[in-house]
Amino acid sequence: xxxxxxxxxxxxxxxxxxxxxxxxxxxxxxxxxxxxxxxxxxxxxxxxxxxxxxxxxxxxxxxxxxxxxxxxxxxxxxxxxxxxxxxxxxxxxxxxxxxxxxxxxxxxxxxxxxxx
Numbered sequence: 001x002x003x004x005x006x007x008x009x010x011x012x013x014x015x016x017x018x019x020x021x022x023x024x025x026x027x028x029x030x031x032x033x034x035x036x037x038x039x040x041x042x043x044x045x046x047x048x049x050x051x052x053x054x055x056x057x058x059x060x061x062x063x064x065x066x067x068x069x070x071x072x073x074x075x076x077x078x079x080x081x082x083x084x085x086x087x088x089x090x091x092x093x094x095x096x097x098x099x100x101x102x103x104x105x106x107x108x109x110x111x112x113x114x115x116x
Contacts (some may be wrong), residue, residue: 002032004109007102014098023048025101026062032108033066036073042066063092063100070107077111 005028014022030044051059054110067085074081084107088100 002035002108002112004112005105007105007109010105011098011102014101022098025105026051028058029066029101029104029108030062033069033073035112036108037069038110042069059097060089060092063097063104064089066104067107070104070111073111074107079111081105 005025010021010025014020014025020107027044030042030047031034034040034042034044042065047058047062051062051115063087067083067088071081071083071085075083084103091103093102
């Protein structure tokens, strides 16, 4: 099962490590989504490598697709689904991916809360 993560702590650690923790956070989010979906998508390490190889463009795709996966999970669990994919994509395009991460993590935390 997935555990909720502290969003403020994750943001602070991302700034303190000059973005390295943000890459770890990205992989963890992808793996949490994969666990909750019970499938093979998304793959955190693969998506991270594709994002690096494409100079960040693939991250934009992820910032659109990951919230859609989360919305699908919320729908299956009977939770109120919220599709924030357009918002997270626009934020990522304008260089505010950390806010996208926080929004996606917030939705993942809502899913993880009932299990705690």
